[in-house]
Amino acid sequence: MEFSLTEEHLMIRDAARDFAQTELFPGVIERDEKQEFPKELVRKMGDLGFMGIMVDPKYGGSGMDTISYVLIMEELSKIDASASVIVSVNNSLVCYGLEKYGTEAQKEKYLTKLATGEFVGAFCLSEPEAGSDATSQKTTAIDMGDHYIVNGTKNWITNGGRSDVYLVIAQTDREKGHRGINAFIVEKGMPGFDIGPKENKLGIRGSDTHTLQFNDVKVPKENRIGEDGFGFKFAMKTLSGGRIGIAAQALGIASGAYELALKYSKERKAFGTEICNHQAIAFKLADMVTEIEAARMLVMKAAWDKDQDNNYDFSSAMAKLYASKVAMEQTVEAVQIHGGNGFVKEYHVERLMRDAKITQIYEGTSEIQKIVISRTVLKD
Ligand SMILES: Cc1cc2nc3c(=O)[nH]c(=O)nc-3n(C[C@H](O)[C@H](O)[C@H](O)COP(=O)(O)OP(=O)(O)OC[C@H]3O[C@@H](n4cnc5c(N)ncnc54)[C@H](O)[C@@H]3O)c2cc1C
Numbered sequence: 001m002e003f004s005l006t007e008e009h010l011m012i013r014d015a016a017r018d019f020a021q022t023e024l025f026p027g028v029i030e031r032d033e034k035q036e037f038p039k040e041l042v043r044k045m046g047d048l049g050f051m052g053i054m055v056d057p058k059y060g061g062s063g064m065d066t067i068s069y070v071l072i073m074e075e076l077s078k079i080d081a082s083a084s085v086i087v088s089v090n091n092s093l094v095c096y097g098l099e100k101y102g103t104e105a106q107k108e109k110y111l112t113k114l115a116t117g118e119f120v121g122a123f124c125l126s127e128p129e130a131g132s133d134a135t136s137q138k139t140t141a142i143d144m145g146d147h148y149i150v151n152g153t154k155n156w157i158t159n160g161g162r163s164d165v166y167l168v169i170a171q172t173d174r175e176k177g178h179r180g181i182n183a184f185i186v187e188k189g190m191p192g193f194d195i196g197p198k199e200n201k202l203g204i205r206g207s208d209t210h211t212l213q214f215n216d217v218k219v220p221k222e223n224r225i226g227e228d229g230f231g232f233k234f235a236m237k238t239l240s241g242g243r244i245g246i247a248a249q250a251l252g253i254a255s256g257a258y259e260l261a262l263k264y265s266k267e268r269k270a271f272g273t274e275i276c277n278h279q280a281i282a283f284k285l286a287d288m289v290t291e292i293e294a295a296r297m298l299v300m301k302a303a304w305d306k307d308q309d310n311n312y313d314f315s316s317a318m319a320k321l322y323a324s325k326v327a328m329e330q331t332v333e334a335v336q337i338h339g340g341n342g343f344v345k346e347y348h349v350e351r352l353m354r355d356a357k358i359t360q361i362y363e364g365t366s367e368i369q370k371i372v373i374s375r376t377v378l379k380d
Pocket of ligand 1: 089123124126128132133155156157158159201209358361363364365366367368
């Protein structure tokens with residue numbers, strides 16, 4: 001057992017905290033209101049190595065471990081969960097997927113640019129009729145010899161209008177079920193690939209979510225990831241790591257709200273004393289900090305499992321399930337501690353509450369995490 005962070009981890013956490021406070025914080029309310037994608041900030045995060053945190057330096061990445069990734073995600077999410085989801089998708093779905101399963105040529109061509117932030121990536125699995133039930137893919141990729149022809153619709157795609165590289169999951173052989181699914185690299189601008197209007201969302205409004213349309217898009221065979229039929233496994237393995245990133249995002253949202261609530265409770269007076277002196281408020285703070293610490297343990301355990309090359313499907317599902325629950329519940333409490341001020345934008349907690357909800361939905365809803373967890377315990 002080792003519960004302390006290394007000097008290097010502490011430095012990385014401090015660098016992310018400093019960036020979040022000096023760069024993300026100033027415009028965060030405005031970006032949320034205007035649904036503005038933080039383009040310039042993404043470039044700066046690329047310069048800091050945040051867009052390819054775990055990627056091998058030979059492909060332009062920072063070569064850090066998953067613990068570092070989680071620390072960075074938590075700090076960014078305390079301030080701006082819209083910025084952190086851009087980082088999460090680029091790192092754990094796109095860069096990880098390419099580095100782990102891509103060919104050398106794919107890594108040279110795409111990963112080197114994604115890891116530095118020169119390119120942004122998107123991960124395209126969900127469809128209007130295939131969300132939780134991802135095996136029901138309607139998007140097709142017909143094998144034409146040296147290329148595939150891709151047709152279909154993907155929805156809810158994060159970074160949808162802002163990406164250069166899209167990892168697209170599609171059905172090649174319906175008779176083979178999930179073993180007939182493939183994953184492809186699709187480039188922005190390929191003929192027949194169209195980006196639909198931006199979604200108007202409850203939370204993470206600064207992130208860019210779109211429906212994508214594929215009409216006879218010609219994708220070269222060298223853009224397929226892995227062997228024929230590997231696409232569904234690719235998506236599931238990649239999402240399992242992605243869940244660690246989203247769990248860390250939820251942890252950051254919860255701890256950001258807690259820090260604001262703690263500070264406010266020491267300043268705001270009611271009935272002749274600071275509100276933290278009322279036991280009802282003090283107990284809320286006690287519950288918040290305890291649950292957040294429990295979530296942090298689960299998130300760190302999942303990150304550690306990944307770094308140790310252990311199977312992390314179980315621990316990442318538990319981390320995401322619990323951290324997202326804590327984020328939702330504790331941001332509501334943070335609003336409550338702020339009273340009327342909690343209900344307006346200037347105090348930030350209402351945004352954190354809105355942002356928390358998505359962590360229970362994307363990269364597998366809480367119900368899907370419970371399916372993963374219960375199947376694992378029932379297997380033995
Ligand atoms: C802002 C945002 C960003 C997103 N980004 C991406 C992205 O970048 N890439 C991508 O591919 N997708 C993305 N998604 C899609 C997201 O992953 C899906 O919305 C999610 O997986 C749920 O699918 P669904 O919306 O179709 O809901 P459904 O699958 O229709 O589920 C509806 C409800 O039924 C429950 N349910 C379904 N099946 C079961 C079951 N077997 N047992 C118990 N309960 C069940 C669900 O938990 C949920 O509560 C994003 C979504 C949003 C909102």
